[in-house]
Amino acid sequence: MRRTITIQTPGRGMIEVTGKVREVVRASGISEGLCHVFIPHTSASLVIQENADRSARRDLEAFFERIAPDGDPAYEHRSEGPDDMPSHVRSALTRTSETIIVAANDLLLGTWQGIFLFEHRRAPHRRILEIMVMGDR
Amino acid sequence: MRRTITIQTPGRGMIEVTGKVREVVRASGISEGLCHVFIPHTSASLVIQENADRSARRDLEAFFERIAPDGDPAYEHRSEGPDDMPSHVRSALTRTSETIIVAANDLLLGTWQGIFLFEHRRAPHRRILEIMVMGDR
Amino acid sequence: MRRTITIQTPGRGMIEVTGKVREVVRASGISEGLCHVFIPHTSASLVIQENADRSARRDLEAFFERIAPDGDPAYEHRSEGPDDMPSHVRSALTRTSETIIVAANDLLLGTWQGIFLFEHRRAPHRRILEIMVMGDR
Numbered sequence: 001m002r003r004t005i006t007i008q009t010p011g012r013g014m015i016e017v018t019g020k021v022r023e024v025v026r027a028s029g030i031s032e033g034l035c036h037v038f039i040p041h042t043s044a045s046l047v048i049q050e051n052a053d054r055s056a057r058r059d060l061e062a063f064f065e066r067i068a069p070d071g072d073p074a075y076e077h078r079s080e081g082p083d084d085m086p087s088h089v090r091s092a093l094t095r096t097s098e099t100i101i102v103a104a105n106d107l108l109l110g111t112w113q114g115i116f117l118f119e120h121r122r123a124p125h126r127r128i129l130e131i132m133v134m135g136d137r
Numbered sequence: 138m139r140r141t142i143t144i145q146t147p148g149r150g151m152i153e154v155t156g157k158v159r160e161v162v163r164a165s166g167i168s169e170g171l172c173h174v175f176i177p178h179t180s181a182s183l184v185i186q187e188n189a190d191r192s193a194r195r196d197l198e199a200f201f202e203r204i205a206p207d208g209d210p211a212y213e214h215r216s217e218g219p220d221d222m223p224s225h226v227r228s229a230l231t232r233t234s235e236t237i238i239v240a241a242n243d244l245l246l247g248t249w250q251g252i253f254l255f256e257h258r259r260a261p262h263r264r265i266l267e268i269m270v271m272g273d274r
Numbered sequence: 275m276r277r278t279i280t281i282q283t284p285g286r287g288m289i290e291v292t293g294k295v296r297e298v299v300r301a302s303g304i305s306e307g308l309c310h311v312f313i314p315h316t317s318a319s320l321v322i323q324e325n326a327d328r329s330a331r332r333d334l335e336a337f338f339e340r341i342a343p344d345g346d347p348a349y350e351h352r353s354e355g356p357d358d359m360p361s362h363v364r365s366a367l368t369r370t371s372e373t374i375i376v377a378a379n380d381l382l383l384g385t386w387q388g389i390f391l392f393e394h395r396r397a398p399h400r401r402i403l404e405i406m407v408m409g410d411r
Contacts, residue, residue, distance in 0.1 A: 002306065002377065032139065034173060034269060036308060038375050040384030042324040048233040050179040050225055055214035059222045060229055062211060067204070067341070074336060077329035085333045088324055092334055096322040096387075097373050099234050101175050101269050103139065108267055110177030113233075130382055132308060132375050134409075135271075169276065171310060171406060185370040187316040187362055192351035196359045197366055199348060204341070236371050238312050238406050240276065245404055247314030250370075272408075 001028040007127045009119035012083070014049070014057050017129065018114045021100075022107055024131045031105045033135010037115065038097040043087030044119050044127050045094040051114025064090050070122075087120035094118055102135055138165040144264045146256035149220070151186070151194050154266065155251045158237075159244055161268045168242045170272015174252065175234040180224035181256050181264050182231040188251025201227050207259075224257035231255055239272055275302040281401045283393035286357070288323070288331050291403065292388045295374075296381055298405045305379045307409015311389065312371040317361035318393050318401050319368040325388025338364050344396075361394035368392055376409055 003024045009015055017037075025035050039046050050056040068089040071082035078084055098115060101108040109115075117127060140161045146152055154174075162172050176183050187193040205226040208219035215221055235252060238245040246252075254264060277298045283289055291311075299309050313320050324330040342363040345356035352358055372389060375382040383389075391401060 002375065034271070036373055036375065038373070038382070040382070040387060042322070042384065042386050047229050048179070049229060053214055053216065056222065056225050059212045059214045060225060063205070063226050066211070068337065074340070075333045077327055077333045079327065085330065088330050088334060089337050092321050092323060092337075093230055093367055095232075095369075099173055099175070099236060099373060101139065101173065101267050108175070108177070110179065110265075112179050113177060128384075130375050134308070171408070184366050185316070186366060190351055190353065193359065193362050196349045196351045197362060200342070200363050200366075203348070230367055232369075236310055236312070236373060238276065238310065238404050245312070245314070247316065247402075249316050250314060 001133045003131045005129050007117050009125050009127055011122050011124050012119055013061060014116040014118050016051060016114045017117050021115055021131060025102055025107055025133055026105060028133040029137050030102055030133050030135040031137060033102045035100045035102050035107060036097060036132045038130045040128055040130060042091055043121050044117060045091040045096060046098050047094045047116050047118050048098055048113050049116055050112050052112050083122045090120045138270045140268045142266050144254050146262050146264055148259050148261050149256055150198060151253040151255050153188060153251045154254050158252055158268060162239055162244055162270055163242060165270040166274050167239055167270050167272045168274060170239045172237045172239050172244060173234060173269045175267045177265055177267060179228055180258050181254060182228040183235050184231045184253050184255050185235055185250050186253055187249050189249050220259045227257045275407045277405045279403045281391055283399050283401055285396050285398050286393055287335060288390040288392050290325060290388045291391050295389055295405060299376055299381055299407055300379060302407040303411050304376055304407050304409040305411060307376045309374045309376050309381060310371060310406045312404045314402055314404060316365055317395050318391060319365040320372050321368045321390050321392050322372055322387050323390055324386050326386050357396045364394045
């Protein structure tokens with residue numbers, strides 16, 4: 001089963017999408033298999049991270065601000081502004097897709113794990129996630 | 138086929154798990170397909186790396202010490218100590234899962250490739266890997 | 275369906291392989307499913323990135339030159355030269371495999387996304403990609 005979901009982001013930051021992905025798994029009726037989540041963008045990405053403490057999320061965002069700062073004069077590609085190229089770098093360092101095992105018609109995530117859409121652009125964006133659930137009912 | 142394996146880590150560092158994953162593939166009886174390995178933790182991760190030379194592993198560990206040092210005063214999230222937040226950063230920069238092709242009932246890895254559990258915490262931990270093998274017998 | 279393709283690289287840099295992967299998907303006859311691309315090397319890797327503007331690619335390469343420079347005196351592993359260990363670091367920071375959804379017998383990529391083989395060694399290399407397409411015809 002394949003579904004496309006849309007996420008409206010408020011600009012740069014991590015947005016938890018675990019609940020929305022779980023809904024797709026539940027609706028698929030698949031009890032054992034794999035759930036593949038793919039983001040068809042190059043300036044937003046995916047990451048599975050600690051979902052309990054908001055400070056961990058802020059620190060991770062701060063790490064990427066330091067390692068790939070906006071407006072870095074070393075970049076040539078700035079057609080969409082100072083946060084354009086850093087967004088591609090951040091995407092390359094995180095993930096374009098995540099695959100999670102499905103068991104008992106649910107995502108088999110760790111206790112502290114959440115699936116996050118990582119918006120890298122400063123402006124709000126309408127983002128798409130393509131989700132495929134495969135396996136046995 | 139799905140299996141859960143447990144790895145006792147001695148603290149920070151890369152631990153090769155190729156043999157344990159291979160055993161699951163062999164036991165599955167699947168000749169052609171995919172083997173998906175998922176780590177349900179946010180302070181330990183997975184990476185496929187050079188497995189012949191131990192110095193490559195030490196250098197990779199040293200790279201992460203430099204890029205995400207313990208006790209960085211920039212971090213707010215320290216509830217579990219100075220190696221807590223760096224562990225989440227290292228996990229975000231490596232992988233939560235790896236998918237390896239199965240051929241002739243074995244992992245289709247390159248000659249120098251090994252699958253590693255990357256423990257990011259300084260203290261020993263009991264870690265879990267969830268493994269799913271799908272395909273044709 | 276599984277296929278092995280060979281890519282001759284001209285040395286360090288990103289080489290688009292989207293067309294070659296698409297050919298394998300088309301030939302498989304699979305209309306809905308997943309296409310898994312795996313690179314059995316530890317000094318070349320995969321990344322899905324912006325494919326329209328060449329400057330984005332140059333900037334991404336420049337980012338990795340800065341974050342993992344050749345000849346770094348901190349590295350112990352130099353058996354194959356000053357670009358040996360940085361290649362392993364770059365591989366760990368990008369990906370060993372990518373999984374793309376297949377729909378209508380084609381890769382379901384975003385408008386600006388391309389699949390790239392990222393050669394990390396300075397010398398030209400003959401690289402292999404293992405491709406598996408699974409799903410329904």
